[in-house]
Amino acid sequence: xQKITQTQPGMFVQEKEAVTLDCTYDTSDPSYxxxxxxxxxxxxxxxxxxxxxxxxxxxxxxxxSLNFQKARKSANLVISASQLGDSAMYFCAMREGGTGNQxxxxxxxxxxxxx
Amino acid sequence: xxxxxxxxxxxxxxxxxxxxLSCSPISGHRSVSWYQQTPGQGLQFLFEYFSETQRNKxxxxxxxxxxxxxxxxxxxxxxTLELGDSALYLCASSKKGGQGVDTIYFxxxxxxxxx
Numbered sequence: 001x002q003k004i005t006q007t008q009p010g011m012f013v014q015e016k017e018a019v020t021l022d023c024t025y026d027t028s029d030p031s032y033x034x035x036x037x038x039x040x041x042x043x044x045x046x047x048x049x050x051x052x053x054x055x056x057x058x059x060x061x062x063x064x065s066l067n068f069q070k071a072r073k074s075a076n077l078v079i080s081a082s083q084l085g086d087s088a089m090y091f092c093a094m095r096e097g098g099t100g101n102q103x104x105x106x107x108x109x110x111x112x113x114x115x
Numbered sequence: 116x117x118x119x120x121x122x123x124x125x126x127x128x129x130x131x132x133x134x135x136l137s138c139s140p141i142s143g144h145r146s147v148s149w150y151q152q153t154p155g156q157g158l159q160f161l162f163e164y165f166s167e168t169q170r171n172k173x174x175x176x177x178x179x180x181x182x183x184x185x186x187x188x189x190x191x192x193x194x195t196l197e198l199g200d201s202a203l204y205l206c207a208s209s210k211k212g213g214q215g216v217d218t219i220y221f222x223x224x225x226x227x228x229x230x
Contacts, residue, residue, distance in 0.1 A: 035218060043203055045221035091158065100170045101146045101209055101219055105158035 001026050004092050006106035013082045014114050020067070021077040021109045023092030031097030034075040036066065039089040039108070048090075051075055082113045117142065119222035121206050127228045133194040136225045140187050140208030146170075147189040148219060149181060152203040161204075164189055196229045203227075 005024045013019035025034065036048040051059045051066045059066040067076040079086055092106040120139040128134050140147050148163035148171075160173040164183035181191040187208070193200055203226050207219035 037221075042223065043205075043226070044223045045205060045207070047218050047220060050218055093158075100165065101148050101163045101207075102160050102171045102173070103148075103150075103158075103219065104160070105150075107157045 002106075003027065003104035004094055004106035006092055006109050008109045009107075010110045010112070012112050012114055013079075013086075015084060016081055018078060018080045019082055019111065021079070021090050021092075021111065023075045023077065023106060025073050025075060025092075025094050027073075027094065027096055029096040029098070033095045034066070034068070035093040035095070035103070036064070036075075036077045037091045037093060038086075039091060041088070045091070049077070079111075084113050084115060087111060087113045119206055119208050119220055121204075121222035121225050123225060124223065125226045125228075127230060128196050130196055130198060130229055132196050133192060134196060134227060135190055135192045136204055136206075136227075138189045138191075138206030138208075138222060140189070140206075141210075141220055144208035144210050144220075145187055146209045146211070146219075147183055147187060148207050148209075149189070149191050150205045150207065151175075152205060152224070153201075158205070161191065193227075198229050201227060201229045 032053045034051045038046045049061045049064045051068045063080045065078045089108045091108045093103045122137045146165045149161040152158045163171040167183045178194045183189045203224045205224045207221045209219045211217040
């Protein structure tokens with residue numbers, strides 16, 4: 001089974017609108033971390049936000065927030081007030097406890113912001 | 116603060132040759148991991164090094180190898196190159212090697228084309 005599933009290959013959003021990128025995960029480890037990365041066309045992966053499995057509150061970082069629903073095993077990324085520079089690939093990733101730094105990545109969602 | 120530096124950025128090799136890619140982590144980071152990114156398979160974990168020891172290894176053939184030096188710099192080597200090895204190879208480093216919010220920071224990657 002896939003550890004990380006991103007079901008939206010491509011998304012479009014109007015500039016200044018909010019958009020939600022879906023991510024579900026699969027693990028039996030009670031300790032894990034969930035991450036979102038942005039990859040512009042240049043190729044570099046940029047860290048956006050982190051959510052720990054024991055965190056009680058949803059993580060927020062500026063215009064990024066993570067909608068963490070533990071029972072449903074989902075960790076959706078919400079980008080508010082979209083900007084043209086947000087157009088990129090977005091990857092959801094998970095690190096399970098005790099695995100060092102082995103990350104499992106989803107297949108990504110390509111986000112296009114329309115002026 | 117300098118980021119993760121990967122060299123070379125672009126290279127073209129012939130089938131059967133070998134290639135060595137280099138990665139300099141962020142200063143003070145002791146964990147270095149490598150990922151292969153292809154359109155078909157997405158981001159796949161190759162291996163992780165922590166304090167010069169390989170701690171985790173992904174599901175790749177023995178042609179893929181790596182090492183880490185005492186200054187945390189890392190190299191990965193691919194021998195007997197195949198066309199399917201054409202990919203973006205990403206190096207990532209982290210300070211604590213997989214604890215809590217300790218995220219990984221990526222370099223810009225090395226684009227390898229095998230002809």
